Amino acid sequence: MNAAALLHLLQFASPALPVGGYSYSQGLESALEDGLVTDAASAQSWIARMLHEVAASWDAPLFWRLLQARTVRDDAALAFWNDTFLASRDTAEFRAETVQMGYSLARLLAELGVADPAQHGAEVSFPAAFACAVDALGIPHEEALLALLFSWLENQVLVCVKSVPLGQVAGQRMLLALRPDLERAALHARTVPDAALSNWSPGLSMLSMRHEVQHGRLYRS
Template sequence: MPHPNQLISLLHLASPALPIGGFSYSQGLEAAIDSGFVTDAETAEVWIRDNLLHVQAHAEAPLWILLHRCWQSSDHAGVAAWNEWFHVSRETAELRLETEQMGWSLARLIAQMGWGDEGLRAALLAQSPVCLPTAFTAACVALGVDAREGLTAYCFSWLENQVAAALKTVPLGQVAGQRILYRLYPALQEAVAEAARRADSDPPMLSTFSPMLGVLSARHETQYSRLFRS
């Protein structure tokens, strides 16, 4: 049985009003625009879809499911291991700082809100650093959100933030951004399904191979003019 407040909790966690600073990051999109790979609504949609299906779905999303399972079973050693794995998989300083800052902000919010039991909150705050997927999965377990629905909300939040970054930087109009969001519904569902398949394999199939994103993220660190922190 789904938790009776699952939908409300999902809306809360996926809201851009959640005070963890997601609006300040573009995850390489700003560098892709500066380098000429993204120039309009069509190329922005291609960039976001490719990252959703071939970056998020291959590593961060299946890892999210594994972390959710660890929190559900109170496997705090497993949480620590996957949290460390994700942190060392970040290829650039900006990507590491992004997950550290957002993860710390969400972990602090969980503590302040009193979500979950004392053991969960203590285990979360014991992570140093705490990565965003680790904190988000902890919040989902604390609020009674199941893995599939929680991951969908997590990926939609990422997707919405990418579109918001494109609106500011390409730039795009509001309607163009909404069209991109709507057209990427099937890709979002596909990414969640692929993540589940990878998490369920033995051993889990996680791949961080994304050389273009790594190069662009590294370039962004010294980009002359920028709006975003990544």
């Protein structure tokens, strides 16, 4: 990767990007409330399972397909995979999260003069908006996929650091320990066929629905 592409990737995968990713826990806050995550070991186990069973099996493979569609300028495929991702958000919070983050990133890209990911007034999911940024800035796809997965992983770890709570060193130790899982997740996302895609995670969906009425919550999902 050349220096310009690397710097673009660091900017758009940064937690400082003003799209609101830090304000979501993606069901993890409910897992904390229910006592499913209580310490560093259970936090790492939870995150690894979500990485392989949710992110690597659905979210990341759809992002990969959006990247390929962007490359060949296949508008029909872009609309299909964007709509498929939106339809797969099976709770109000999960859908609101990707719509809000997608809107914020699309608006940022337009204001920066980078690209316009809008699809004729349709809602843009966050993966679709991120794929637009990657394409417009000439970022290599494999590195972009790893960055998107790492951004998700880092946010999950930060939720645990703040809410379990864990120390900062424990959080960094967890990020290092999960590196092999991240690499396997990225490889799976690039190679899984359409017929094997799956977002089957009813337990996570139930946690998300309970989070909608959870008392004293800190996060928006």
